[in-house]
Amino acid sequence: MKLAVIGAGPAGLALALLAAERLAGADIHLFDTRALDRDIRGDARTLALNLGSIRLLQRLHAWQPDAAQAIQTVHVSQAPPAPIAGEVWIRAAEQGLPQLGAVLPYGALVAPLQQRWLDVAAQRPRQLFTRFATPVHAIRSQAGGVALDCGEGPVVDSFDLAVVAEGGVFAEQDRKAITRDYHQNAWVGTVRLAAPGLQGLAIERFTRNGPLALLPLPDDAQGPRAALVWCLPQAEDDIATLNDAQRLAVIQQQLPAAAGTLTGISPLKCFPLGLNAETRLLQGRTLRIGNAAQTLHPVAGQGLNLGLRDAQALVDALRDAAETGAGLDAALARVDWQRAPDRWPMIAATDFLARSFAWRLPGLPALRGLALAGLELATPLKRAVARRMMFGG
DSSP, X not given: OEEEEEOXXXXXXXXXXXXXXXXXXXXXXXXXXXXXXXXXXXXOOEEEEEHHHHHHHHHTTOOOGGGSEEEOEEEXXXXXXXXSXXXXXXXXXXXXXXXXXXXXXXXXXXXXHHHXXXXXXXXXXXXXXXXXXXXXEEEEEETXXXXXXXXXXXXXXXXXXXXXXXXXXXXXXXXXXXXXXXXXXXXXXXXXXXXXXXXXXXXXXXXXXXXXXXXEEEEETTEEEEEEEEEEEGGGOOGGGSOHHHHHHHHHHHSOGGGOOEEEEOOOEEEEEEEEEOSOSEETTEEEOGGGTEEOOTTSOOHHHHHHHHHHXXXXXXXXXXXXXXOHHHHHHHHHHHTHHHHHHHHHHHHHHHHHTTOOOTTHHHHHHHHHHHHHHOHHHHHHHHHHHHHOO
16 A cells, blocks of 8 residues: 655644554654754643543553653632632542643654654665655546645656545644634643642643643753643733733632742744634545644643544554455555544534533523533542543543
């Protein structure tokens, strides 16, 4: 089989490595628009990985635990004023696990994955091809596969299968079959914390206007810090007009006591938020995974984890097809329907939560608080929710 992987972000690199490991005899071409010599190690964008994703990266020999901060506890709560505050505590120890997930910079994830790919490709130069600085302008269906239009010239090559793994933020993407503009902004950056910091605690706070999250990061020379994701409606978003002290004061007021004291804040970047998803992963011999298949609101922090599970499911199906002699089209169809029970509940849940913050129904805060309080008391249900967040459906 001849496979084209388009996009060398986390999902694309993981897919290429999995395919190289498990699909004996496959020719794999990894495309990306960026140059190979571009240093990505300093990319500080924050990523949250669940335990299932960490285990996948460990199997691929591309996990660097020293660059990540483990999450041992997740605290979800609702900010006042609310008739019922409600809160949920999910602890790794209660699940019998060492951690629930981890937080790390984008560069600390992609750089090891890319280096691992280059090392494996160097050992199999006739099967594994690194085609960076090569944008794919179009994918054309043809009998038995696809052909790619690249920056190298006209149609450069034919493939049995093309997998699109290019990500990007909502505002930069072409619209897919299902799209919804939430008219919300995500403000992202880092905050400084008074010692001892969050120490493995991730906080999700439901405020009147939207979710506010603090994710623990490894301490640096200046002490404890955390990644900030702050979602606000565009019609009521005046964050750009506030100075650092004012931003800190507003955030501190919204956070629970468990967050401790904020002592500083970095410059914040702003991204419009929306839902952008394909109804199906597969179109002919082109399949989409990760953000190329579904771009979600960050309220649950599950977008990348979903993409990595897409990659795993595809390679598993291709390997099973090769071992049983089943056709490629049957294997791809299997992936398409097999991923639905994992994709659609996550798409629906994040869409509902994102839209609910725009609703000004009088009883909604009380219902949200009651749901959190009920989940905290319903131990089996809380355990099931925790397992789904760690390993998917």
